[in-house]
Amino acid sequence: GAGVSQSPRYKVAKRGQDVALRCDPISGHVSLFWYQQALGQGPEFLTYFQNEAQLDKSGLPSDRFFAERPEGSVSTLKIQRTQQEDSAVYLCASSLVSGNTEAFFGQGTRLTVV
Amino acid sequence: EDKVVQSPLSLVVHEGDTVTLNCSYEVTNFRSLLWYKQEKKAPTFLFMLTSSGIEKKSGRLSSILDKKELFSILNITATQTGDSAVYLCAVGDYGQNFVFGPGTRLSVLP
Numbered sequence: 601g602a603g604v605s606q607s608p609r610y611k612v613a614k615r616g617q618d619v620a621l622r623c624d625p626i627s628g629h630v631s632l633f634w635y636q637q638a639l640g641q642g643p644e645f646l647t648y649f650q651n652e653a654q655l656d657k658s659g660l661p662s663d664r665f666f667a668e669r670p671e672g673s674v675s676t677l678k679i680q681r682t683q684q685e686d687s688a689v690y691l692c693a694s695s696l697v698s699g700n701t702e703a704f705f706g707q708g709t710r711l712t713v714v
Numbered sequence: 715e716d717k718v719v720q721s722p723l724s725l726v727v728h729e730g731d732t733v734t735l736n737c738s739y740e741v742t743n744f745r746s747l748l749w750y751k752q753e754k755k756a757p758t759f760l761f762m763l764t765s766s767g768i769e770k771k772s773g774r775l776s777s778i779l780d781k782k783e784l785f786s787i788l789n790i791t792a793t794q795t796g797d798s799a800v801y802l803c804a805v806g807d808y809g810q811n812f813v814f815g816p817g818t819r820l821s822v823l824p
Contacts, residue, residue, distance in 0.1 A: 604756075633812070635814075640816075641816055641817075642718075642720075642802055642804075642814035642815050642816045642817050643757070643802070643804075643814045644814070645811050645812065645813065645814075648811065656811060658811075659811075689755060691755070691756070691757070701762070702748060702759045702762050703748075703759070703812065704759060705750075705756045705757045705758070706756055707754075707755045707756045708755040708756060710755075
């Protein structure tokens with residue numbers, strides 16, 4: 601596809617359930633970012649990959665959050681034992697090269713924990 | 715801690731008005747400043763600014779960066795209802811991270 605694709609678009613999880621969110625970046629893009637966006641707020645950085653290497657995971661809020669990009673393309677953000685405060689839109693972005701070139705965003709996954 | 719502040723947080727104007735959105739930042743090792751428009755979920759890229767004083771323009775939108783005073787403005791002239799969105803400012807550092815501001819919610823009334 602031409603853009604960044606995320607799935608599912610919507611996810612409702614019961615508290616305590618594990619979830620996995622998928623991101624297909626633009627083909628050939630080296631850098632991949634995950635952001636968490638709460639209602640009415642700007643996106644907050646979670647983690648960054650350069651190819652398959654996770655170079656920065658300083659924004660992951662707890663050890664329940666885990667991200668991987670094993671082959672340097674598709675990435676998965678996993679949240680274990682979800683809690684209500686995890687409810688947010690999770691945005692994935694990719695950029696062509698490492699460094700601050702423009703990043704292109706996916707549509708996001710809206711996670712609601714009930 | 716890196717910080718990005720946007721003002722106003724929300725703005726209501728009528729079609730044809732001109733608006734100026736502000737973004738100020740405190741970032742260690744500044745590399746670039748980006749503007750995005752967010753209508754539903756996916757922020758769409760507008761501009762990337764790296765040098766002071768050079769205006770970037772795209773149709774009715776323009777933006778400029780002042781690295782000495784640590785701010786940027788986004789201007790929209792002759793606003794249209796389709797300009798209604800949240801406008802996000804993000805600042806990138808050499809650590810590959812982008813820090814986003816809270817956004818300015820612009821509503822353009824017919």
